[in-house]
Amino acid sequence: MFPPGQKVLVAAFAMLFATAGCPAASPEPPEKPAQQAPLPARFTDAAARIIEAARKDEASYRRLQELCDRIGHRSAGTPSYDRAAAWSVEQMRAFGMTNPRLEDVPINRWTRGRESLTLLTPGGPRPIPMLGLGRSIGTPADGIQGEVVVVRDFEELERVKDTVKGKIVLYNFPMREQGEGFGGYGEAVAYRSGGAVRAAQHGAIAALVRSVTTRGMRTPHTGMMSYQDGVPRIPAAAIPIEDAMSFQRMQDRGDRVTVRLFMEAKNLPDGPSPNVLAELPGREKPEEIVVIGAHLDSWDVGCGAHDDGAGVTMTIDAVRLLKELGLTPRRTVRVVLFTNEERGIDGGRGYAELHRAEAARHVAAFETDSGGFRPKRIGVGGTDEAVAMVQRYEPLFETLGPVEIRKGGGGADISFLGKDGVPLLGLGTESGHYFDYHHSDADTVDKVDPNDYRESLAAFTLMTWVLAEMDETLPRTPPPTTPPPAPAAGVAK
Numbered sequence: 001m002f003p004p005g006q007k008v009l010v011a012a013f014a015m016l017f018a019t020a021g022c023p024a025a026s027p028e029p030p031e032k033p034a035q036q037a038p039l040p041a042r043f044t045d046a047a048a049r050i051i052e053a054a055r056k057d058e059a060s061y062r063r064l065q066e067l068c069d070r071i072g073h074r075s076a077g078t079p080s081y082d083r084a085a086a087w088s089v090e091q092m093r094a095f096g097m098t099n100p101r102l103e104d105v106p107i108n109r110w111t112r113g114r115e116s117l118t119l120l121t122p123g124g125p126r127p128i129p130m131l132g133l134g135r136s137i138g139t140p141a142d143g144i145q146g147e148v149v150v151v152r153d154f155e156e157l158e159r160v161k162d163t164v165k166g167k168i169v170l171y172n173f174p175m176r177e178q179g180e181g182f183g184g185y186g187e188a189v190a191y192r193s194g195g196a197v198r199a200a201q202h203g204a205i206a207a208l209v210r211s212v213t214t215r216g217m218r219t220p221h222t223g224m225m226s227y228q229d230g231v232p233r234i235p236a237a238a239i240p241i242e243d244a245m246s247f248q249r250m251q252d253r254g255d256r257v258t259v260r261l262f263m264e265a266k267n268l269p270d271g272p273s274p275n276v277l278a279e280l281p282g283r284e285k286p287e288e289i290v291v292i293g294a295h296l297d298s299w300d301v302g303c304g305a306h307d308d309g310a311g312v313t314m315t316i317d318a319v320r321l322l323k324e325l326g327l328t329p330r331r332t333v334r335v336v337l338f339t340n341e342e343r344g345i346d347g348g349r350g351y352a353e354l355h356r357a358e359a360a361r362h363v364a365a366f367e368t369d370s371g372g373f374r375p376k377r378i379g380v381g382g383t384d385e386a387v388a389m390v391q392r393y394e395p396l397f398e399t400l401g402p403v404e405i406r407k408g409g410g411g412a413d414i415s416f417l418g419k420d421g422v423p424l425l426g427l428g429t430e431s432g433h434y435f436d437y438h439h440s441d442a443d444t445v446d447k448v449d450p451n452d453y454r455e456s457l458a459a460f461t462l463m464t465w466v467l468a469e470m471d472e473t474l475p476r477t478p479p480p481t482t483p484p485p486a487p488a489a490g491v492a493k
Contacts, residue, residue, distance in 0.1 A: 036392060043469070047396040047462055049325050054458035060317035061450045063091065064310060064372070068303040068445040075300040076273045076340035076347075077109040084296055085274050088316065088337055092278040095320045097335070102274035105350025107340040109271055110135050112300055113264025117208075117237065120145070120258040122250060128243050129218055131301060131440075132265045133192060133209070133225040134343050136236045143262035144168070144206050144235065150244075150251045154191075154198060165203030168259060171195050172210050172244045175435065185435065188212045189223065196236040197228045206261050207236040210244035213435045218242050221440045222299055224343060235263050275347045276337040280319045280328070282468065288331040289358070290468045291365040291422075292318060292460075295341035295348075295413055302443035306434060310372030310448055310456070312337055318461040329468030331363065338413040341369075348413035352420065359420035363473045366425040367411030368460055372448040373429035375400055375459035379409020381424040382477040389474055390425070393466045403459050421476035425467070427460050 038044075054060075067084065074084040085102055092100040117130040132138075146168045151157045153173050157164070175188035189212050196207040211221035218240045225236045250257050276296060282288065294311030298304025315335055322329070338347030352359075378397075380387045387407045397403035410424030418424045430452075437443040467474075 039393065039395070043393065043396060043466070046325075046327055046465055046469070050321060050327070050462045050465060051399060051458045053321050053325055054461055055454050057317070057321065057454060057457065059320070060313050060457055061448075061453055063317065064305065064313040064448065064453070065445050067309050067313060068305050072303045073300045074296060074298045074304060076107050076297040076343065077268070077271060078300070081273065081297055081339070085276050085337075085339075088276045088296065088312070089278075091316055092319075092335065095323060097278040097319060098281055100276070100278035103277055103351075103354065104272040104274050105339065105347055105354065106270050107273040107346040107350075108135070108344045109268040110343060111266050111268060113138065113266065115237070115263045115265070117239065117262075118260045120260060122255045122257070128239055128259070129220050130208075130237045130239050131220040131222040132263045133222055133236045133238060134299070135227075135267060136196070136225055136263065136265050137233050137267070138263040138265040139206070139235050139261055143260050145260045146205055146258065148208070148247055148251070148257040148259055149204075150248050150257070157198060157202070161202040164199065167204055168206045168208060168261065169195070169199035169204045170208040170210075170239075170244060170247055172248045174210065174241075175212050175214050177214050184214070185212065192223050192238065193226050196225055196234050197231050200232045200234045204234060206234050208244075209236070209238050211238045211240055211440075213241065213438065213440070215436050216241040217442070219440050219442050221435075221438060222301060223439045235261060235265070237261065237263065273339040273346070275339050275351055276335075278319075278335045280322065280333040282331040282333075283328045284330040286332045287361055288473070289334050289362045290331050290464065291334050291336055291362060291414065291417065292367075292464050293336040293338060293365070293413055294368050295339070296337040297340050297342055297347070298443075299342055299439050301439070301441045302437070303445065305443050305445040305448050306371035306373075306437055307439065307443055308341070308369045309445070310453060311368040314368055314372075314457050314460045317457060318464045321457075321461050322465060327465060329465055331468040333464060333468050336413075341413055345412050345415070348416050351413075352416035356420065359417070359422065362417060362420070362422045364423045364425065364467045365410075365414040365417045366427070366460075366463060366467060367414045368427040368456070369411050369413070370427065370429045370431050371434045372453040372456060373431055373434065374452040375403050375427060375456045376430050377404045377406055377428040378459070378463055379406060379426045379428055381408065381410045381418060383475050386423050386474040386477075389470075389472065390466075393470075396462060396466070397459060400455055400459050418477060419479065421479060423474040423477055425463065427456065427463070429456060
């Protein structure tokens, strides 16, 4: 079904979302441990205090509002991202975190520029909302004009492949409704990531995709796409659900659909962009490190409130709450806000490479990247033994929903630490509406419910405390028998 390289790309997307604390198709979880002795009072007492403090907290949500309102989007490699990085350092310094700092890593750089899509026939000219896809090339200066061939999937493309030369292919593939996990995303994103390659192989001059979302208010959703060596590179953009369906109806009626596409998108030379780091030193085992993190960058539309601004401020304020409560854990907690997750996971890769010498001292990594919704689960990657060890602490979370602890967890940014054996965990949320806003102008702070946000802040802070305070350390994950492939042209969400 997929050309060489695209199977790897789609599999990588599925892996990233399966490890985000919301597994799409997790393996059967191990049986939960039988009733054990009650948890020590230092855990139950701390849990009650953390949950109470988080539920009353107003500072963290205000911090999220400030990040979104004052800085806006945080596309890596732009001045707005640099302002967000400096702002993050300032926030952590203000409440006494140790050594807040910037740490440059190399990233891919891409710029959108001006862009437009105009329906010419039938009934035109009229503008169609659109967003170019990340890492797409631009059009010639006067744009591209051509007839649109609408296909529902790759199989239909193969059936009509002899008709697409010199035309623009539109993939009208509907994302299925999300249940508990992100399975529908993995299916739909194949057309966003690989659609341009498949269309170009048959001589198409551009590719359009139906936005990867289940509900739309005529809002396009961007995201990453990829190219393949040996295949011509053609521009690629997303259009709203409503317009993809309209183009389909026109074609089905026998109308000749023509459009003009204009994009100034450019891939720029790679350059440096900073991760943001700071610590809360441990009281007994400061040499052992628990990483907690989120990605600071966003797409260049909206302000990335759910993706991943909420994760950024939860990560910052988890440490602030621990400090305010006088809860200094046994191990060091290191906050890492990663750059350029969206266009290549460069921050996560760069952090792992820069800190490989101390990889053995990383005892766990915990990521939040599923939005500021109500917490539902904490996914635990690694061995069944590791899962069972964390599940022992599940009763601490009962008043939060409850929050289930289950096998299968991690996240895109921390996935590179997993290759060094570091146990990975991810916070999963009640994310049925996540993709309504994902990668669009609609991902703004008003979409984050403050009460739901505070519940997730409580869950994230509490698990941070558990990982840094527990007597034992989680068993390390055996290294993979073969290294995972490097992401093709920036596999990210």
